[in-house]
Amino acid sequence: MAITLKEVAERAGVSRSAVSRTFTDGASVSEKMRRKVEKAARDLGYSPNALASSLTTGRTKLIGLVSNNFHNPIFLQVFDLFTRGLQDRGLRPLLVNLSDETDPEASVRMLRQYSVDGAVVASSTLSPEFAKAFRDAGVPVVHSFGRHSSTPQVHVVGIDNVACGRMAARSLVARGYRRIGFLGGPQNATSTQDRFAGFMSELEGHPGLDLSHSFAAAYSFNAGRAEMMRLLRSEPAEAYFCGDDVLSIGVLSAITESGLSVPHDIGLIGLNDMEMAGWQNINLTTIHQPIRQIVNSSIELMVAMLDEPDRYPEARIFPCSIVERGTLRPVT
Amino acid sequence: MAITLKEVAERAGVSRSAVSRTFTDGASVSEKMRRKVEKAARDLGYSPNALASSLTTGRTKLIGLVSNNFHNPIFLQVFDLFTRGLQDRGLRPLLVNLSDETDPEASVRMLRQYSVDGAVVASSTLSPEFAKAFRDAGVPVVHSFGRHSSTPQVHVVGIDNVACGRMAARSLVARGYRRIGFLGGPQNATSTQDRFAGFMSELEGHPGLDLSHSFAAAYSFNAGRAEMMRLLRSEPAEAYFCGDDVLSIGVLSAITESGLSVPHDIGLIGLNDMEMAGWQNINLTTIHQPIRQIVNSSIELMVAMLDEPDRYPEARIFPCSIVERGTLRPVT
DNA sequence: CAGATTTTTGCAACCGGTTGCAAAGTAAAT
DNA sequence: ATTTACTTTGCAACCGGTTGCAAAAATCTG
Structure with a gap:
């Protein structure tokens, strides 16, 4: 077992309180006492038990x-x-x-x-x-x-995920995309719901757009890839706002595997700006989350x-x- | 503050030990007592303090x-x-x-x-x-x-990182590569050292090879990319064993950015088999670590x-x- | 039903610390 | 040298539990 307060006190020939005090900052201890205790503690290799002290102080850190x-x-x-x-x-x-x-x-x-x-x-x-x-x-x-x-x-x-959804929507509209899709993460995630709501509410203000949406099973490469594969079987949108970057990368993979190219055939914007998004062989346009x-x-x-x-x-x-x-x- | 053992004991009209025992499995408590205590505990919303008990049991989990x-x-x-x-x-x-x-x-x-x-x-x-x-x-x-x-x-x-190094070496030799490079992680990492040692010791047994080696600053995309960029400025090897997958992906990026292609111009084998290595747009040959x-x-x-x-x-x-x-x- | 045996319970000490309080010690003021 | 004020120290109780031991209660025997 580890060394305890009591052993240090005995060794230094002082009371247990004195030892406790030298290890509590702000406590009243004379220089002489402190030195005596610290010496004994060092000799014995004592270090105070944080959990025992938490019992009385009420703080565990x-x-x-x-x-x-x-x-x-x-x-x-x-x-x-x-x-x-x-x-x-x-x-x-x-x-x-x-x-x-x-x-x-x-x-x-x-x-x-x-x-x-x-x-x-x-x-x-x-x-x-x-x-x-x-x-x-x-x-x-x-x-x-x-x-x-x-x-x-x-x-x-x-x-503000709602605002992010709007931001993504505006940037797609500004680039002249008309057939626009939302490809979200899991539908029960609050972030997905909010991004979706913001995205759609912004686009509703722009008449003449062709909107669609779907949700991947998870925020993951495979889920994004699978969902995009499905979308590619019928006519996909011109551009997608993806639930997040890792999803986007799966989507990207699905698109290039199908022989299409980004952004020529399909545009893509993600969210997070994870490190990978900046990798030169991915190079994803995305919304930076600080x-x-x-x-x-x-x-x-x-x-x-x-x-x-x-x-x-x-x-x-x-x-x-x-x-x-x-x-x-x-x-x- | 939270409810304590004592309060439960008082409420149930029993001793503190009795309460302690009902929450310690293997302790001797009658059914009647257990029910009485559990009721009181439930009423009060008691749950035992793991740290206090660790003081006597000597186990914190x-x-x-x-x-x-x-x-x-x-x-x-x-x-x-x-x-x-x-x-x-x-x-x-x-x-x-x-x-x-x-x-x-x-x-x-x-x-x-x-x-x-x-x-x-x-x-x-x-x-x-x-x-x-x-x-x-x-x-x-x-x-x-x-x-x-x-x-x-x-x-x-x-x-066994040494064995992995050897395995990588054998696979490169078997594919007929002659100018072979080791592109490791940080040189002070034990894994880098061992992979390097195994790799080189295996290749020494094969005469007529042209060997080279260098080390990236970290196990990271950027470090791998930077180191490969440097290597590409003079004549690179035909194939590299990379310190790990994330390094490999940086290397891959550097190679394709330079207009070269993998594996046509340069071969690459990584280590770890991280999820990303299997992504279709990366598709890295690598050594699987379980x-x-x-x-x-x-x-x-x-x-x-x-x-x-x-x-x-x-x-x-x-x-x-x-x-x-x-x-x-x-x-x- | 008494006596022997087993199970259940409470007492009290302990785990390793902290802290209010009063006694002891020091320093300052008169 | 006293008195006063302040600092340092130790005592003892406490934090929230556990556990050895012995007393009490329940169960078993014949």
């Missing part, structure tokens, strides 16, 4: 990092940014993989058992109610990549909430912008 | 998941498999992102403070000494994707070690195999 996006490459970056950002602030990410779980109950219970100081729900597909379950259980929560709302029930950090800012802002909010748990729920929405690459024809 | 590979897409799958596998066994992954950290000391200390039951080091670039530091600190550890050794100091699960088995086996080993911490260190090496796709010319 554990943060639940809850996600169901373990298949989309952008989430590797998301995890990278979250773990580094949290670590830099002395917080520890306890990772929860929801896979197909949609019921928050089990995760909430588990995170409460481990007394996490807070939870970050990082998902563009889960509903606001999912995140709310954490709040209701008394766990401070921020929903990253969550659904935009002007009156959120929990802290939300992300983008991931780094979203993650950092989420962490800031989380940290703020640790001091002020009842902070009024806030939505932090970051603007997106189109990154012009090679999968849409130029503006006429 | 926390497992440190330590990695420095937050840029290689295959690690998203690795994290997915690890988190799910651990969760399924009632264990909780505490994620540690090393980024450029190569000194284990800080991570070891941190994980000890949180009393993790064990640690998984998931990295193909860190040295065996890194993992050993955990063992030396009394933290049961398994090194996944670590360097193969017949006398390992800690449990290692992965592949990630799922490696992760599952690592978890099994970890679980075994929880009961038997002094288990003799074991190396579990899984065979790799070539996946033939479209970036090498056919065997002559």
Whole structure:
């Protein structure tokens, strides 16, 4: 077993409180005492037990990092940014993989058992109610990549997917496309729904367009490719707004495999601007989602909430912008 | 604050031990008592504090998941498999992102403070000494994707990178390539070193070959592309064994951008068989690394070690195999 | 039904820390 | 040298559980 406070105290010939205090900053300890204790601690190789102290302080510095996006490459970056950002602030990410779980109950219970100081729900597909379950259980929560709302029930950090849908629509119209398709991710994902709604509402304002839409089974290469293959069997649209980049790349693959070319035969615009979209052999025109800012802002909010748990729920929405690459024809 | 054992005990009119026992399986409690306690617990919404109990039981069910590979897409799958596998066994992954950290000391200390039951080091670039530091600190550890050794100091699960290098070499020779290059990942990564050693040792047995080698700055698209661009400025080899798939894809991009074609002008073989390698617009010939088995086996080993911490260190090496796709010319 | 055996329960100490409070020690002020 | 004010230290209770042990209750035997 590891060295305990008591052993250090005995070795240094002081009380247990004295040892505790030298390892608590802001506590009252004389220089002489501190040196004595630190020496003993060093000799013994002592390091304080964070969990035992959490019992009395009520703080574990554990943060639940809850996600169901373990298949989309952008989430590797998301995890990278979250773990580094949290670590830099002395917080520890306890990772929860929801896979197909949609019921928050089990995760909430588990995170409460481990007394996490807070939870970050990082998902563009889960509903606001999912995140709310954490709040209701008394766990401070921020929903990253969550659904935009002007009156959120929990802290939300992300983008306005409806506005993104509109932006994509405008850019297709501006390029003179008339037969326009929406090829979304899974239909039950909030991000899909919002992008779809924004896209369609913008296009409704433009008469004479020929609109269509369909949904892929997942945000994945294979789902995008399969759905595009299906669309190619009848007459496809002139241009598609795809649910996200990885879906777009599958679509791209399907199109070129069929002997058609992009953007000559079919135009394509994605969303996310993942690293791969910029690879020269993909070169996807897409809408940039400012991931780094979203993650950092989420962490800031989380940290703020640790001091002020009842902070009024806030939505932090970051603007997106189109990154012009090679999968849409130029503006006429 | 959350409901405590004591409150449940008072409500049920029984002792605290009784409550504790109903939530500890294998403890002696009568049916009547159990029902009484469970009712009270339900009424109050009680769930036991895992960390408080860890104080006496000495088990937290926390497992440190330590990695420095937050840029290689295959690690998203690795994290997915690890988190799910651990969760399924009632264990909780505490994620540690090393980024450029190569000194284990800080991570070891941190994980000890949180009393993790064990640690998984998931990295193909860190040295065996890194993992050993955990063992030396009394933290049961398994090194996944670590360097193969017949006398390992800690449990290692992965592949034999030397053998993979040889396998790649043989396949290039069999296809009649004579001017052959090794284009590795970062030179200080153990996986790079081993693949290089195996590759070269095999080729040395074949006289009359023209060998070359170089190393990319990282296992990344951009590093691969940049290094290939450089090689293309003088006379490139006929075929390359690339450090890994994501590197290969960058190399592929550089080649086609230069107006050359694969495998007509230059052949390419990667390593990992990541999902992307199978995408029809990439179609990379590569060596398959059985990630799922490696992760599952690592978890099994970890679980075994929880009961038997002094288990003799074991190396579990899984065979790799070539996946033939479209970036090498056919065997002559 | 008494006695022996087994099961269930509560007491109290413990896990590794923290912290309010009062006593002891130091330094400053008179 | 006293008094006053402030700092440092230790005591003891507490955080939320677990567990060995012995007493109490239930069950089994003959």
